[in-house]
Each structure stands twice: as C-alpha cells, then as structure tokens.
Amino acid sequence: MEKHHEKAKRGLWSSRFGFIMASAGSAVGLGNIWKFPYITGMHGGGAFVLFFIFCIVVVGIPIMIAEMVIGRHTHKDPVGAFRKLRGGPWVMVGWLGVTAGFVILSYYCVVAGWAVDYLWLALKGTFNSQHTKEVPELFGTLLASDLSQLFWQAVFMGATVWIVLGGVSNGLERANKLMMPVLFLILIALALHGLVSPGGTKALSFLFTPDWQKLDAASMLEAMGHAFFSLSLGMGAMLTYGSYADEGTDIPNVAITVSVMDTCVALLSGIAIFPIVFTYGMAPAAGPGLVFKTLPIIFSQMPGGTFIAILFFLLLVFAALSSSISLLEVVVAYYCDEKKWQRRTATLVMGFLIFLLGVPSALSNHLLANVHFIGERNFLDSIDLLATNYILPLGGVFIAIFTGWVMTTRLARGEIVKGNVKFHYYPVWHFLIKYVCPILVAIVFISRSGLF
Numbered sequence: 001m002e003k004h005h006e007k008a009k010r011g012l013w014s015s016r017f018g019f020i021m022a023s024a025g026s027a028v029g030l031g032n033i034w035k036f037p038y039i040t041g042m043h044g045g046g047a048f049v050l051f052f053i054f055c056i057v058v059v060g061i062p063i064m065i066a067e068m069v070i071g072r073h074t075h076k077d078p079v080g081a082f083r084k085l086r087g088g089p090w091v092m093v094g095w096l097g098v099t100a101g102f103v104i105l106s107y108y109c110v111v112a113g114w115a116v117d118y119l120w121l122a123l124k125g126t127f128n129s130q131h132t133k134e135v136p137e138l139f140g141t142l143l144a145s146d147l148s149q150l151f152w153q154a155v156f157m158g159a160t161v162w163i164v165l166g167g168v169s170n171g172l173e174r175a176n177k178l179m180m181p182v183l184f185l186i187l188i189a190l191a192l193h194g195l196v197s198p199g200g201t202k203a204l205s206f207l208f209t210p211d212w213q214k215l216d217a218a219s220m221l222e223a224m225g226h227a228f229f230s231l232s233l234g235m236g237a238m239l240t241y242g243s244y245a246d247e248g249t250d251i252p253n254v255a256i257t258v259s260v261m262d263t264c265v266a267l268l269s270g271i272a273i274f275p276i277v278f279t280y281g282m283a284p285a286a287g288p289g290l291v292f293k294t295l296p297i298i299f300s301q302m303p304g305g306t307f308i309a310i311l312f313f314l315l316l317v318f319a320a321l322s323s324s325i326s327l328l329e330v331v332v333a334y335y336c337d338e339k340k341w342q343r344r345t346a347t348l349v350m351g352f353l354i355f356l357l358g359v360p361s362a363l364s365n366h367l368l369a370n371v372h373f374i375g376e377r378n379f380l381d382s383i384d385l386l387a388t389n390y391i392l393p394l395g396g397v398f399i400a401i402f403t404g405w406v407m408t409t410r411l412a413r414g415e416i417v418k419g420n421v422k423f424h425y426y427p428v429w430h431f432l433i434k435y436v437c438p439i440l441v442a443i444v445f446i447s448r449s450g451l452f
C-alpha cells in the first residue's frame with residue numbers, strides 16, 4: 001500500500017492506452033517525418049527501407065522491451081534504476097542517458113522551431129502561387145536570421161516545458177492522447193493524397209522495390225543508427241516511460257505496438273512525401289532540406305497547397321512536441337527522483353538550461369557558421385552526430401548487455417510475466433538481447449566512430 005502510494009505520487013499512466021500513446025509519441029517525431037524520408041532518398045530507397053525494418057525487429061523491439069522492463073521494475077529515472085539494480089559503474093549508463101536527453105533536446109528544439117515557423121508561414125498563406133518566387137528562398141532567409149531561430153526555438157521550448165509541468169498523467173499523457181490521434185489522421189489523409197497523385201506508383205516502387213546494389217555499408221549503418229533514434233532508444237526515454245507503467249501492463253505487447261506504429265508513421269511519411277516529389281519532378285535525394293525546401297516549393301505550385309502545407313507542418317510540430325516532452329522528462333525525472341527537486345523547479349530550471357545549450361545550435365547557421373567542431377560540421381550538426389552516432393548506440397549496447405548478462409533471468413522474466421501476462425517468445429527475446437543486439441550494435445558503434 002505504502003509502495004503503491006509512493007509510485008502514484010511519482011506519477012503513473014492512467015491506462016494502457018495512455019502508456020502506448022505516450023511511448024508512441026516519444027518515438028514518432030522529427031526522426032520519422034523529417035529525417036526518415038530524406039535519408040531514404042539519399043540512400044536509394046527500397047533496400048534501405050527493408051534493412052531499416054530488419055533493424056527495428058531484431059534490435060529495436062528487444063531493446064525497447066529491455067528498457068521498459070528495467071524502468072517498470074525499479075520505478076525510477078535512468079540513474080536511479082541502474083543504482084537500484086546493480087550500482088557501481090552501471091550507474092554511468094543512467095548518467096549517459098540523462099546527458100543525452102539534455103543534449104538531444106537542445107538542438108531538437110531548434111529544428112522543431114523551424115517547423116513552427118513553417119506552420120506559421122503556412123497559416124499566413126505563404127505557400128501559394130502568388131509567392132512562388134519567394135518560397136525557394138524562405139529556408140535560407142530563416143537560417144540567416146539568428147533572432148527568428150531563437151524566437152521559434154524559445155516558443156517550442158516553452159510549449160515543451162508547459163506540458164511537462166503538468167506531470168505524468170495530466171501533462172504528458174493528456175497531451176499525447178490529444179496529439180497522436182490527430183497526427184495519425186493528418187498523416188493518413190496526406191498519404192492517401194500522395195497515393196492518388198500521378199507520382200504515387202513511382203513513389204511506391206522507389207520505397208518498396210529493393211535494389212540491393214544500393215545498400216552499402218554506410219547505408220546499413222545509417223539505417224541501424226536511425227532505428228535507435230527513431231524508437232527513442234539508448235538513453236533511457238523508454239526506461240523512464242516504463243517506470244510510470246503499472247504492474248500487470250503487458251510490456252512486450254506495448255513495445256511491439258509502439259514499434260509498429262513508429263515504423264508505419266515513417267513509411268506513411270514516405271508515402272505522403274515522395275509522390276509529391278516525383279509528381280513535380282524534384283530530386284528525392286535533396287537531403288535535410290527535403291521537407292523545408294523541396295516540399296514548400298511544391299506546395300506553392302499545387303492546387304490546395306496552402307491547406308496541405310498547414311496540415312503537413314501541424315503534423316511535424318505535433319510529432320516533434322510529443323518527442324521533446326519525453327526528452328525533457330528523462331532529465332526532469334532524474335532531478336525529481338534523485339535530487340528530490342519539485343517537478344516545477346526541475347522542469348523550469350532544466351528547460352531554461354537546455355534552451356541555453358541550444359543557443360549555439362540556433363546560431364550555427366549564421367553567426368557561428370564559420371565555427372567548425374567535428375570536421376567541417378557546425379555546432380548543431382556536430383552535437384547531432386555525437387548524440388546519435390555515439391551516445392545512443394553506446395547506451396543501447398550497455399542496456400542490452402545489462403539485461404542479457406547482468407540481470408538474472410529470474411528477475412527479467414519475472415518482471416515481464418507479472419499478473420496475467422504471457423510471453424511465449426521469451427527465449428527468442430533473451431537470445432536477441434544477449435547475443436544479437438550487443439554484437440550488431442557494437443559493429444555499428446565501432447564502424448560509425450570511424451575506428452575502422
């Protein structure tokens with residue numbers, strides 16, 4: 001009773017549906033709608049997509065189950081969870097996660113800020129035929145304005161802080177239950193629109209017909225790294241969300257549902273975007289500017305473009321917001337659980353500090369454009385590289401090793417099959433988490449770090 005009271009005070013999802021929506025909200029983000037289409041375009045389509053799905057199934061789902069199991073077993077933030085289960089150097093894995101949350105959110109807010117700016121432009125009716133000349137310049141104009149970027153970054157961070165202040169069920173869960181269904185509806189509408197447009201068939205064959213020649217080592221590594229980022233794995237976000245789940249929740253079922261939803265959103269984004277790209281004869285390999293440069297040009301030429309642009313950027317903002325709140329929650333949970341701060345203090349202070357760390361990212365395209373960090377990369381690209389290519393896979397490999405080799409079978413299995421939950425595939429999961437995930441993730445990590 002005492003224990004239940006403590007858990008409830010910390011925060012619990014009010015239902016399984018709420019838990020699924022929140023976790024799907026964390027997973028579905030800029031990674032699905034902004035990044036997946038452009039990296040798919042750059043890596044040649046079909047084969048890349050199939051290999052990405054393979055990574056989701058073999059590495060992503062098992063690690064998501066592992067994170068949720070650790071979280072639900074301890075009902076703690078990432079640092080507290082590893083301290084409770086084992087302590088010693090394992091606590092560093094929790095630390096790595098909290099740091100990653102801090103760092104990723106700092107630049108995530110900058111890119112999400114661009115999306116808010118575009119939503120505003122769309123609402124003002126900028127993407128229509130009267131402005132066809134200005135539209136190609138818009139992205140450059142935004143990147144050249146430090147003040148605009150800081151402004152939209154602050155607006156987006158403000159919204160993130162506001163939701164997280166509301167707490168687990170009143171803030172995170174409520175916001176996700178509202179945003180996710182809207183997001184799905186918009187996405188399905190846009191995907192249907194894509195399918196019936198003249199470029200639809202070409203887009204489908206681009207996305208789903210594999211040309212294995214195009215899948216080189218670099219593409220495989222990109223697909224695997226993206227599986228981590230897209231499913232919010234390797235930094236304790238799913239661990240933290242799992243810590244708000246009640247006993248008796250069927251974790252494998254939730255993890256599989258969330259992963260399937262995340263993959264579907266990525267594919268549907270491709271089905272929404274590529275038909276438009278092909279219909280208007282644009283290049284699928286346009287890179288990071290695909291949704292901010294290529295799509296707006298097309299919106300401004302197509303019938304009903306203003307309306308489609310509003311829907312599209314609303315979709316992007318909702319997706320980003322439901323992910324950014326999970327990033328902030330990881331940091332806030334640490335300060336609440338470990339340092340006994342009030343949620344209010346932790347959210348406001350950390351939100352502000354993360355905003356400050358984001359400032360150099362916001363300035364990295366103009367004021368600080370000539371300051372290079374890793375290679376020729378500016379600040380934003382450098383910390384993105386550091387977080388996605390180093391910290392997440394490193395965290396992921398440690399979480400897999402911890403669950404497969406350090407947590408006893410009795411503990412892991414006992415946590416999964418609580419209540420009436422059955423998990424017939426336990427041996428398969430255990431094999432994947434113990435051998436396959438660490439080996440595959442280690443290969444990605446070492447190769448991507450440029451050591452060979």
Ligand code: PFF
Pocket residue numbers: 026027028029030031032104229230231232233235236237238323324326327
């Ligand atoms: N999964 C999010 C996306 O695809 O945009 C990004 C993300 C959120 C990564 C939360 C990590 C995380 F903990």
